[in-house]
Amino acid sequence: MKEFYINSDGIRLHAKLDRPDDNVKGPLCILIHGFTGHMEEDHIIAVQKAINEAGVSVLRVEMYGHGKSDGEFINHTLYKWVTNALAVVSYAKELDFVTDLYICGHSQGGLLTMLIGAMCADDIKAIIPLSPAWMIPENARNGIILGNIFDQEHIPAKIKSESWEVSGDYIRTAQTIHVEDSIERFKGKVLIIHGDEDPIVPFSYAEKAVMLYKDAELFPIHGADHCFIGHFADLVNAISIFFKRINCK
Numbered sequence: 001m002k003e004f005y006i007n008s009d010g011i012r013l014h015a016k017l018d019r020p021d022d023n024v025k026g027p028l029c030i031l032i033h034g035f036t037g038h039m040e041e042d043h044i045i046a047v048q049k050a051i052n053e054a055g056v057s058v059l060r061v062e063m064y065g066h067g068k069s070d071g072e073f074i075n076h077t078l079y080k081w082v083t084n085a086l087a088v089v090s091y092a093k094e095l096d097f098v099t100d101l102y103i104c105g106h107s108q109g110g111l112l113t114m115l116i117g118a119m120c121a122d123d124i125k126a127i128i129p130l131s132p133a134w135m136i137p138e139n140a141r142n143g144i145i146l147g148n149i150f151d152q153e154h155i156p157a158k159i160k161s162e163s164w165e166v167s168g169d170y171i172r173t174a175q176t177i178h179v180e181d182s183i184e185r186f187k188g189k190v191l192i193i194h195g196d197e198d199p200i201v202p203f204s205y206a207e208k209a210v211m212l213y214k215d216a217e218l219f220p221i222h223g224a225d226h227c228f229i230g231h232f233a234d235l236v237n238a239i240s241i242f243f244k245r246i247n248c249k
Contacts, residue, residue, distance in 0.1 A: 038067035054244065086120070
């Protein structure tokens with residue numbers, strides 16, 4: 001494992017690179033956490049290990065305002081995350097051992113995965129959104145952010161919950177994003193993994209996304225919550241099967 005920082009317009013993004021074999025070229029998957037998350041969460045580590053076991057290198061990166069990366073959480077927006085992720089893709093493309101590039105993200109990172117997949121469709125072979133929170137922009141336009149209600153036409157300076165606080169800019173930027181446009185633009189393979197008892201992101205969004213993508217499959221994990229607690233074996237199995245199918249190993 002190598003630990004370092006990736007520059008994104010002067011913002012340092014904390015990163016870790018895990019390779020199954022340092023001596024051979026091969027595919028690499030960028031792995032991104034979710035809202036309030038970080039790269040050392042149990043479900044992120046489980047995914048990283050599963051991808052490594054499939055013979056694929058993993059580049060875990062923490063986005064603006066999260067983990068050990070620069071920026072304050074309250075000031076993070078989806079635009080900043082997009083800028084960060086584009087910098088990470090550019091970095092990954094320059095690595096001399098990389099043959100194919102994939103991106104996987106959880107929750108808000110899953111939404112980011114869907115957006116970056118469309119923006120970098122020529123570079124990314126497949127995407128793996130995990131419990132993708134792609135309802136965030138739609139909800140923001142309707143005056144809702146993770147269960148918190150606000151006036152969508154008169155956005156407050158801050159929105160608070162018991163465990164987090166975001167600025168009004170988070171809402172303003174989210175309102176401008178239309179994920180369906182990104183779904184339409186990505187023609188590569190897509191694996192969506194989602195627990196059917198997720199209390200944060202309704203399972204119906206995974207069902208809708210798999211119908212909209214050109215080449216997608218949905219792996220439902222029965223009884224699993226948003227972070228797949230108690231269901232890591234199913235999560236690992238879904239990832240292993242997917243990479244075997246696309247002949248990564």
